[in-house]
Amino acid sequence: MPALRHLDDLSHAPASADWLNTILKGDCVAALNRLPEKSVDVIFADPPYNLQLEGDLHRPDQSKVDAVDDEWDQFESFAAYDAFTRAWLLAARRVLKPNGTIWVIGSYHNIFRVGAIMQDLGFWILNDVIWRKTNPMPNFRGRRFQNAHETMIWASRDPKAKGYTFNYDSMKAANDDVQMRSDWLFPICTGNERLKDEHGDKVHPTQKPEALLARVLMSSTKPGDVVLDPFFGSGTTGAVAKRLGRNFVGIERQQSYIDAARARIAEVKPLEVQALEMLTGKRAEPRVAFVSLIDAGLLQPGAKLYDSRRRWSAQVRADGTLACGDVAGSIHKVGALLQNFESCNGWTFWNYEHNGELISIDRLRSIARHGAERAGA
Amino acid sequence: MPALRHLDDLSHAPASADWLNTILKGDCVAALNRLPEKSVDVIFADPPYNLQLEGDLHRPDQSKVDAVDDEWDQFESFAAYDAFTRAWLLAARRVLKPNGTIWVIGSYHNIFRVGAIMQDLGFWILNDVIWRKTNPMPNFRGRRFQNAHETMIWASRDPKAKGYTFNYDSMKAANDDVQMRSDWLFPICTGNERLKDEHGDKVHPTQKPEALLARVLMSSTKPGDVVLDPFFGSGTTGAVAKRLGRNFVGIERQQSYIDAARARIAEVKPLEVQALEMLTGKRAEPRVAFVSLIDAGLLQPGAKLYDSRRRWSAQVRADGTLACGDVAGSIHKVGALLQNFESCNGWTFWNYEHNGELISIDRLRSIARHGAERAGA
């Protein structure tokens, strides 16, 4: 029984195991079952999302959206997806060390099922972490809110495990000396970082940004730890693990992904740890929505706004728009329409009255922004 | 059978129903079952998620769950919570109108179970929305990320329901003319807004901020809609609904919460009607037939139309169709055929020439609309 002997060898010498820093080809449950139990420090998993798309979607310029319609994302039903999820999570739990933790990323299509099954299997959720995208795809038809985030679940192997790794101090130091929050802001993976094939097409439809993986690994692993990714894809987990001095194991079914990931990882040079602060530092100044002044109680619905020479006045409405006669819209649009300009900066155009004096609503924006900055927006 | 007669009365006259703008005392499932079916536009639910502390979990058969905090009993606890969740969601779904939507808020302790059950019951998730807290409670022990957000699930009653309310134009205008995203930033409820009892203690442990409810209701309801909150608590939903000119129904078991909520809501003054008017986009405008531009003399038969870059030109015919070579048809169809697109908005595609400049025929459409409005059409 060569397979069994092989498994025995691994469980006796996991530190020098020949599966470290390699990509195992095959079905993820089968490959997981070939690994020794309790051999992995952290698992990062980006499973299929079960998107359930129907028909095509076009942008307003009539170009077609390149949907994720790959075979690996097709499931017959919620029950089929649940069975798949249960199987790989169970196999993943076996290879996790008692103090190991697991990260799973998903969207509203699948993450609730994944989270419930994780709880059912005995995983203990430590945090759910929101990846806020700086540049998400718009909602082209204007039928919902722009889907601007994805959710990650971070969990320990079981409730009693208190010895998991969390690098609290380095997270806090990287976040201007305040605790790292559960909402993280990163761009999606584009530009040179995005792997392209010889035709210029993307190698993988859902490549994750390295900055996201860097924060995951910096927060919950130590140098030399073993990081497993059972849905390796284009190998972002492996590339970041190598760069940060961690060991990786990838599992992937599709040969084209394996080839691309292997070539990518070969190019990676391990880094000194100091470069990390660039990846985890704060991002751009937050934009403040006019409606947030109403939310914050800085302006009341029904309040009057004036331009600086009181030529026009307009009324604030509860939905965050302005109205002046039969003209209505955003603060910018109404300002432009009244002046018959193409555009107008409503923040500097509009003023509110206080003790008989006009004060720019931009002052209110500064107040609102101050609150937002403290939130690490 | 007085109970049944009562129910009949309600279903015959929901508009003047005596349960509108009241708080129903009792178990949430029982109270929901006393309401007429398909009578509610939007549900906002903030269900309990404390698995051990309160004995308020009931199985569908109304038997009380024996709350336990032993670790080995987590499976039993999850199952009991699932049964409770399934029961109230099912009852809530019955009272929801076919085009109604539901919001449920929760944290990682319960939201994954809630979301999975919602999908199992046939709700169709439209968005998950993240409430990012500007001032969350710190993680005192430094063992995890600061839990700085809560998750809301927004779902329609079933997948085929496309007619749900989403005030896209309001949301966009209120957000500086870019789409409202799925991550919202608000402070937690503190200060004067937080209800306190005579001892200065907080009335309710998880009172939600009114700004959060205001955005929920402004985005997904219209004035006069009926908003149901099956876990009414301190009555934030009712207070905001009343202020925004919506009707509410609350369900609450605990008398102290009912008393506090009733007093709170009585103090609320509804906003003036003008402040409640909402921005509507082109979708809400009346249809204008292209031929009516010719009827009104705004365009002459034989006039030439051009696309914005003058790649194509077409001739207006007396019957309200366009002709370009051997291509003829509606303004939309000709635009689509010329560009080889599946569809085309002819109103924004075609322009007429005036003093050497191209002007969109959409301008003529708004002139025609104004004329029609003034004529009382």
Add this chain to the structure above:
DNA sequence: CCCCGTGTTGAATCGTGTC
């Protein structure tokens, strides 16, 4: 070299009314 305008793209559960 930079600047600017143009074009492309990203895990998407993305109509409605009339005949």
Add this chain to the structure above:
DNA sequence: GGACACGATTCAACACGGG
């Protein structure tokens, strides 16, 4: 209920080419 016509709808980032 099905077919068909109407016509509404996008944000940030990056690549590329020309000046």
